[in-house]
Amino acid sequence: MGNHxxxxxxxxxxxxxxxxxxxxxxxxxxxxxxxxxxSQQSRIANYVGVEELNKEKAVLIEDAAxxxxxxxxxxxxxxxxxxxxxxxxQNDPTGIFVIEKLLQAADRGVRVRALVDDIQVMGxxxxxxxxxxHPNIEIRTFNPFSVRMHFPLELxxxxxxxxxxxxxxxxxxxxLLVADNQLAIIGGRNIGDDYFGYSKKRNFIDTDILLxxxxxxxxxxxxxxxxxxxxxxxxxEIAHGSLRKDDMEMLRGRIHQRLADHPQLVTMFKxxxxxxxxxxxxxxxxxxxxxxxxxxxSVRWFDMPDEIAAELKEVAMNVxxxxxVVSPYLVPTPILFDIARTLNERGVRMRVVxxxxxxxxxxxxxxxxxxxxxxILETGVELYEMRADQEFDKVRIAEQHxxxxxxxxxxxxxxxxxxxxxxxxxxxxNTELGVLIRSKELADALRESFNILIRPENSWRxxxxxxxxxxxxxxxxxxxxxxxxxxxxxxxxxxxLIPVSNQL
Numbered sequence: 001m002g003n004h005x006x007x008x009x010x011x012x013x014x015x016x017x018x019x020x021x022x023x024x025x026x027x028x029x030x031x032x033x034x035x036x037x038x039s040q041q042s043r044i045a046n047y048v049g050v051e052e053l054n055k056e057k058a059v060l061i062e063d064a065a066x067x068x069x070x071x072x073x074x075x076x077x078x079x080x081x082x083x084x085x086x087x088x089x090q091n092d093p094t095g096i097f098v099i100e101k102l103l104q105a106a107d108r109g110v111r112v113r114a115l116v117d118d119i120q121v122m123g124x125x126x127x128x129x130x131x132x133x134h135p136n137i138e139i140r141t142f143n144p145f146s147v148r149m150h151f152p153l154e155l156x157x158x159x160x161x162x163x164x165x166x167x168x169x170x171x172x173x174x175x176l177l178v179a180d181n182q183l184a185i186i187g188g189r190n191i192g193d194d195y196f197g198y199s200k201k202r203n204f205i206d207t208d209i210l211l212x213x214x215x216x217x218x219x220x221x222x223x224x225x226x227x228x229x230x231x232x233x234x235x236x237e238i239a240h241g242s243l244r245k246d247d248m249e250m251l252r253g254r255i256h257q258r259l260a261d262h263p264q265l266v267t268m269f270k271x272x273x274x275x276x277x278x279x280x281x282x283x284x285x286x287x288x289x290x291x292x293x294x295x296x297x298s299v300r301w302f303d304m305p306d307e308i309a310a311e312l313k314e315v316a317m318n319v320x321x322x323x324x325v326v327s328p329y330l331v332p333t334p335i336l337f338d339i340a341r342t343l344n345e346r347g348v349r350m351r352v353v354x355x356x357x358x359x360x361x362x363x364x365x366x367x368x369x370x371x372x373x374x375x376i377l378e379t380g381v382e383l384y385e386m387r388a389d390q391e392f393d394k395v396r397i398a399e400q401h402x403x404x405x406x407x408x409x410x411x412x413x414x415x416x417x418x419x420x421x422x423x424x425x426x427x428x429x430n431t432e433l434g435v436l437i438r439s440k441e442l443a444d445a446l447r448e449s450f451n452i453l454i455r456p457e458n459s460w461r462x463x464x465x466x467x468x469x470x471x472x473x474x475x476x477x478x479x480x481x482x483x484x485x486x487x488x489x490x491x492x493x494x495x496x497l498i499p500v501s502n503q504l
Contacts, residue, residue, distance in 0.1 A: 007308045010451055013147050028494060030227045033138070034430040035115065035220035036081045038181040043079045045182065048212075048278050053182055056213030057284035058437065059277075060445050062206075062405075064197030064395055065268075067189055068094060070210055072269055073277035074179035075101045083223045083435075087419070089116050090192025091123040092199075093262040098191055099131070106136035115227055117133065117172040118238075120146040129239035130251045140232040142297075148246035170231075172297070173426060174433035175208075175419045176223060184216045185209070186433060187417055188328075188406045197395040198265065202361060204404035205386075205393050207326070207443075207449070209417050212281060215290040215435060222433065223296045231296040285445070286291070289438040295431040308420055308434060309427040313339060315410055315436065322349045324409040324450050328402065330354040330376075330421035331368045337379060344380030352376070352404065353453055356385035356460060356471075361402045365423070367495035368398070369400040374464050383462040388483040390458040406434075409447055412438040 022390070040050050061067050072325045075082060075098070082105055089095055107110045114128075120142045121128070132139040144166065178184045187208025193199035195206060226232060259266055293308045314340050315321065323343065330352065335430075343350055354407060358368040376383055393401050408416040418434020420426045453459060456474035463470045471478045481489050 004231070034224050034228075034424065035178070035181050035217070036111065038217070039080060042159070042180045042182060042313060044077050044180050044278065047275060048281060049076075050478075052067065052282065053212055054214075056215055056287040056290050057281060058287055058308065058439065058442055059207040059210040059213070059280050059284040061185070061210060062449060064195070064203065065157065067206065067208055068098075068196040068198075069179055069269075069272070069278045069494065070185060070208075071098065071100055071191075073272075073274040074177060074183055074185065074210075075105050077183075077274035077278065078105060078110050078179040079108070080180045081113075082180075083113045083115075083176070083178040083227075085115045085172070085174050085223055085226060086191050087117045087173045087175060088120050088190035088192060088342070089124060090120075090190070091127075092193045093259065093265055094196045095124075095192045096258050097128070097262075097265055100321075102261065103131065103252070103255070105133050105136070107163065110136060111461070112137045112276055113223075113227060114139045115172070117140060117142045117222070118138075119171050125239050128235045128249045128250060128253075130243065131213075132235050133243055139235040140227065140368050141235055141238060142226070142233075143168065143170055143231045143371050144233050144238050146238070160488065169429050171430045172226065172231075173419050173430035174226070176295075176433060177474055178218060178220050178223060181220050181374045182212065182216055182217045184211045184218065186211070186419070186435060187360055188404050188419060195396075200397050200399065201250075202402060203393060203395040203398035204361075204402050207405035207407055207417060207446075208282060209435070210284070211290070211435070212284070213290065215292065218292045219433075222292055225294075226297045226431075228412065231297055263292040285439050285441040286487050287297060287437050287439045287442070288413070289436075291436050292432045293416070293436055295433070297431055308432050309335075311422075311436070312408070312416060315414065315416070316408075316455045318345075319343060319348050319410050321411050322409075323351075324410075324447065325350070325352040325422065326354075326403070326405045326407050326450060326453070327352070327384075328360075328406065329362070329365045329369070329421040329423045329426075330337070330372075331365070331425075332376060333424055333427060334371050336422065337375065340376070340379035340381055348414065349382070350380060351382040351384070351388065351450075351454065353384040353450070353459055355385065356483065357402075357481040357488065358388035359386045359400070359402045361400075363488070364498070365493045367492045370425075370492065371496050373462060373469060377462060384454045384459040385462065385471070386459050387457075387475070388455065389475075392452050392455075392458055403453075407446055409443050409450065413443045414438050415443050417446075 080177045101113050128139045131137050146389050176186050189195040189204045194202050195204050357366050363395055415437045420432040460471040460473045473483050
């Protein structure tokens with residue numbers, strides 16, 4: 001009986017997709033909107049000062065609590081418009097809390113546009129559809145699954161991916177929040193407990209930056225290009241059912257009830273105001289140059305959104321002394337190997353830190369990386385993997401800690417910060433967003449963080465000899481994947497046999 005049920009489901013899902021049920025892009029949107037021009041009379045401008053606000057400055061955001069605080073402060077400071085763009089928006093306390101703050105902003109007349117990738121939006125679709133009915137809120141989802149949205153069975157989603165994988169493989173990995181077209185936060189964090197130090201299961205150690213100046217309008221233009229692209233669909237087109245008059249009030253009640261179960265989260269912001277983050281901006285690093293690096297969202301079926309990859313290659317090939325790389329997922333391509341060999345021949349010191357098997361949240365991604373460790377070391381790269389028992393992460397409620405920062409320091413003063421990992425998926429499948437900045441102060445601050453990360457009490461240094469790989473740290477030297485049991489080691493080794501590196 002069970003086998004017949006699944007066979008029937010499989011046949012039905014294939015039929016639905018083949019018969020054109022998929023949300024394939026069908027032209028440009030009839031309704032296009034764009035970022036509102038920055039106002040010198042905005043609340044942000046009045047507090048910070050127009051002259052100060054026009055300076056290109058950056059505030060480094062590494063602390064998880066400040067990562068949430070800064071986003072909430074920008075939402076509460078905005079009085080004209082808020083644009084948010086994220087790969088993952090979790091249906092958990094901090095995810096709901098940010099939604100509540102956006103709803104409050106819309107209630108006071110702020111225009112809110114939210115663009116979320118469809119890969120993990122399940123559980124929020126009905127809420128987002130109700131929010132979209134607010135006169136000041138519009139929500140779109142990027143490159144949506146179709147069959148999954150109409151049926152609860154996960155098999156439908158898997159089947160659609162198998163049939164329509166060329167399209168569905170293009171995910172929007174960007175992370176961005178812009179307030180009043182005057183301040184922006186970009187970096188590695190999605191929205192959810194794991195990214196803000198609020199999860200008991202896992203804390204992602206991450207890096208964002210708060211930006212002011214002309215770079216913000218560039219980021220807003222980039223947001224517009226995604227918002228108005230053929231891949232961004234109104235949430236109402238993929239949601240179930242029709243809305244009722246009392247849906248909004250019911251949603252407000254559910255949000256209030258959810259947050260009532262987490263009083264410490266609400267209390268944390270009860271007596272705070274947005275001025276805390278704006279005051280931090282006054283002491284931010286002044287930037288000599290800043291420019292966006294952004295992938296084109298208008299990919300076609302077999303296109304590769306590789307604009308960032310091409311631009312970073314050009315910057316990397318001009319490095320003279322040192323390159324420091326932090327990437328949680330590392331699956332090098334032939335081009336990355338060529339760059340590393342060229343820089344090594346030129347005498348450039350290259351140091352890279354990534355997750356160990358014990359800290360990687362995606363075992364198959366680690367397996368794809370592990371196949372290349374020997375080759376990476378042979379290019380002259382100094383390779384480090386974060387320890388599971390590292391000492392610098394201050395979020396102690398989490399059982400596990402994973403590296404999630406994505407930044408590169410080129411020589412003494414050029415920095416890339418953004419959403420891109422150094423793997424094939426980020427380089428050639430997903431769309432990504434980042435900024436290239438020239439600032440010795442910011443580079444020095446990130447270099448200090450990098451040096452803390454690779455200390456022996458925080459990371460393993462990898463070496464390779466005739467005897468094989470060795471992991472070296474203050475805990476000693478080991479000759480197998482550290483801090484994991486034999487079962488996980490075997491699982492990782494078996495996964496190395498699966499030829500999916502081009503998907504990771």
